[in-house]
Amino acid sequence: GQQLNQSPQSMFIQEGEDVSMNCTSSSIFNTWLWYKQDPGEGPVLLIALYKAGELTSNGRLTAQFGITRKDSFLNISASIPSDVGIYFCAGQLDFGNEKLTFGTGTRLTIIP
Amino acid sequence: DADVTQTPRNRITKTGKRIMLECSQTKGHDRMYWYRQDPGLGLRLIYYSFDVKDINKGEISDGYSVSRQAQAKFSLSLESAIPNQTALYFCATSDYGQYRTGELFFGEGSRLTVL
Numbered sequence: 476g477q478q479l480n481q482s483p484q485s486m487f488i489q490e491g492e493d494v495s496m497n498c499t500s501s502s503i504f505n506t507w508l509w510y511k512q513d514p515g516e517g518p519v520l521l522i523a524l525y526k527a528g529e530l531t532s533n534g535r536l537t538a539q540f541g542i543t544r545k546d547s548f549l550n551i552s553a554s555i556p557s558d559v560g561i562y563f564c565a566g567q568l569d570f571g572n573e574k575l576t577f578g579t580g581t582r583l584t585i586i587p
Numbered sequence: 588d589a590d591v592t593q594t595p596r597n598r599i600t601k602t603g604k605r606i607m608l609e610c611s612q613t614k615g616h617d618r619m620y621w622y623r624q625d626p627g628l629g630l631r632l633i634y635y636s637f638d639v640k641d642i643n644k645g646e647i648s649d650g651y652s653v654s655r656q657a658q659a660k661f662s663l664s665l666e667s668a669i670p671n672q673t674a675l676y677f678c679a680t681s682d683y684g685q686y687r688t689g690e691l692f693f694g695e696g697s698r699l700t701v702l
Contacts, residue, residue, distance in 0.1 A: 579628060
């Protein structure tokens with residue numbers, strides 16, 4: 476099946492640093508989404524992108540839908556301790572009748 | 588209280604045993620899903636259901652079965668558990684309107700260990 480590869484697999488950063496992660500696919504998606512999983516919880520939607528080239532922000536988070544429709548990027552500015560968790564990208568091919576394909580995840584750890 | 592509730596939250600069992608993981612939701616959503624999470628592999632879809640009479644296989648359905656007992660209830664069964672089914676299992680819901688945005692609402696997860 477389709478695979479979404481996320482990079483990096485894990486990140487260790489200091490509080491206040493900016494974070495960048497990306498997600499690449501072997502095939503095209505028409506919707507890209509970013510979810511965050513807090514420790515011991517289920518994933519929660521952060522940002523949804525519906526158009527190639529789209530740049531969307533949610534507070535300190537900014538995500539972009541790649542022009543080729545095969546990739547997406549997530550940036551977190553000025554990281555804080557509650558940013559710790561696993562970030563998943565997800566792709567959706569068609570509206571309404573298509574399940575999501577999730578990426579492999581990027582684990583973010585903040586060093587005190 | 589959680590909108591999507593999974594039981595049990597943790598379970599340790601032995602190879603060959605039958606296991607059922609249950610999911611109930613109070614969100615009134617039509618669509619329900621079971622995902623499996625493994626380190627380095629992300630979330631992979633096991634089964635999904637768009638309404639009570641609809642059951643669909645996901646990418647890794649072998650060794651699993653599901654039952655949609657009601658709109659609010661979707662259970663996952665392992666008829667004869669094996670060690671490589673050790674994982675964190677998530678139930679999720681969406682409705683058609685929200686599904687168009689790709690938003691799934693996840694439970695807190697059920698950690699299953701098969702010895």
